Amino acid sequence: MSLQSQMLALVLVFVFMGSCPYMAAPPGEPDDEAFDLENYDLNNEMDWEKLDLFGNIYEYDDLDQEFEVGTVAPETPPPANEHTAEHYEAEGTLPTPPLAPVTLDFKGPDIFGPETGLGMPICLLCVCIGGSVYCDDIGLDQIPVLPKDTTHFYGRFNKIRHVKNTDFINLNKLQSIDLTGNQISGMDEDVFRSLLQLQELLLADNNLQVMPELPITMKHIDLRNNRLISHGVHSEGFKDMSQLEFLYMSNNNLDYIPTPLPLSLRVLHLQNNNIQSLHEDTFCNLHDRNFIRSNLEDIRLDGNPLNINLFAKAYVCLPRLPVGSQ
Incomplete structure (x- = not known):
């Protein structure tokens, strides 16, 4: 190599090292081998086109591969005929999807029961739990139409004045009726006749005469x-009730005890009436001196114009x- 060529190479090296500190050897640690001018050849098989400013050599094929892996695909613009969320925000309105029509069917007897005269299903107006229907203190002026599977009906403290023979029709499972605290003054004669399962009837605090x-x-x-x-109570009206245990008729205008009474009776309350006398066969059997009415242990006659000492034979068969x- 000529002296002129060597000088040119040396100048290039110093210029290049001054602009790229990364290629300069650390202070105090010169790299003689790296800067051996005798071995430095500009004609070395170095691809100057692949040399970056820092002296690193890159393979463009590798760069292409890295670019492909790390590149996110450009977003596809929405079709021209579709609105974006930005569009609605700019307009100040958001699209609302159409709602399916909602309907409530209250006519299903298995769920809500039949409708009442007020236009409401009975089990929305009242409370239905199993076979029990509770219609207490809701201002009823008549018996509502009840579900056919009703076993217990509670219509206490309402404004019912009359009970019709159609009020409990086809209620073959009805066992108990409680109409305490109404204003009932009359009932159709056969209103309860078809209720072959009825066991309990509570009509206290009303205005019944019959x-x-x-x-x-x-x-x-x-x-x-x-x-x-007394004339409003059927003659022998309790005679055939072989399961009757509790009979409460206090605070009425009865003149005498409605006989005969079934042997099953346990409680008889007749206090505060107008009973003035007793018959020997009111509780006992005149034809059987050994007869004992063992079930009847609670008889209330206080509050009547009656002196029980005068009718000792009327209750000699009683346990109390x-x-x-x-």
């Missing part, structure tokens, strides 16, 4: 605090004396 005919399946009858008169004035 007791309707009741089925023989009765176990519990409550007619307290009415205006019942009646409660009354002496």
